[in-house]
Amino acid sequence: MNDDEIRQVVRETYARIARERGGTAVTDPNAGSCCGPQQAAGDASCCAPQNMDSAQSCCAPQSSASCCGPADAAAMAVGYTKEELQSIPESAGMGLGCGNPTALASLSEGEVVVDLGAGGGIDCFLAAHAVGKYGKVIGVDMTPDMVSAARTNAQRGGYENVDFRLGEIEHLPVADDSADVVISNCVINLSPDKPQVFREAFRTLRPGGRVMVSDIVLCGELPDAIKSSLTAYTGCISGALPVEEYLAAITAAGFSDAEVVSKTAVGSGELEGVVASVNVRAVKPV
């Protein structure tokens, strides 16, 4: 599969998710995979195949500890609090994240935040609360249906410090040295050119700015059948880089202090020990 094919399939897959989950509450109890497409939830998903013990899932949408719908349960399983979820428009979270980067980004009032692959806007809205009215959040996503859904959510929530724009994270439409923080949640693994994504993040950050991303990485070798599967690609697995390579790509882009802040194993069955969800931080040197 070439880069254009990958981009096209990713866009089509997430457009479908945006249409299905964007405007209404999620009702399918199996729809809450951290890794996106429900279609990937068979043997090719890092998360929550239906026949799997939910205790082994990173997402555990079946958990009875949930106060809310399955999308909220999935979101809480990857690190969002009930209070955070109650503070944002209901359909902003589509159960697609694998972490809560905003919680780890130590955002301050007045900061400018760029979210790579903003989806329904969940992380943008949480960031918007943190940076306040003098701050700004820019969500970039390449899927028109996602940006429309995010836009609708912003209107519902009355957000005036969040902008969404259609764009590719490998070609950010954001000026040099203009952002304080770049966040992203389970998206960079979907890019066919991850080093370019990190170079763009570096370019848009001001010196001293920081990147805080949640993503899926590999800790071992994927089975061959999964490596070549487009479904596993859109399910956030076969596009994932080995963790060392991920950190090296960040460092090669110019960042310093690239480190894994936290790591959670998310694979089961043949993916056990192979796939992990990580929170990664790095700084653009002053």
Next chain:
Amino acid sequence: MDILVCPVCKGELELTVEEENEKEIVTGSLYCAKCDVRYPIEETIPNLLPPE
């Protein structure tokens, strides 16, 4: 608006407003003179996907 740039050359964009409300631009375009590409704004969303 000053943060928005051309996704290809990262140069400045020239804004044309066709329709706006009290809060934002609803329809219009962003033109990159250097690349000679016009990026549309539709339903308040700038489409800054790089040209094919």
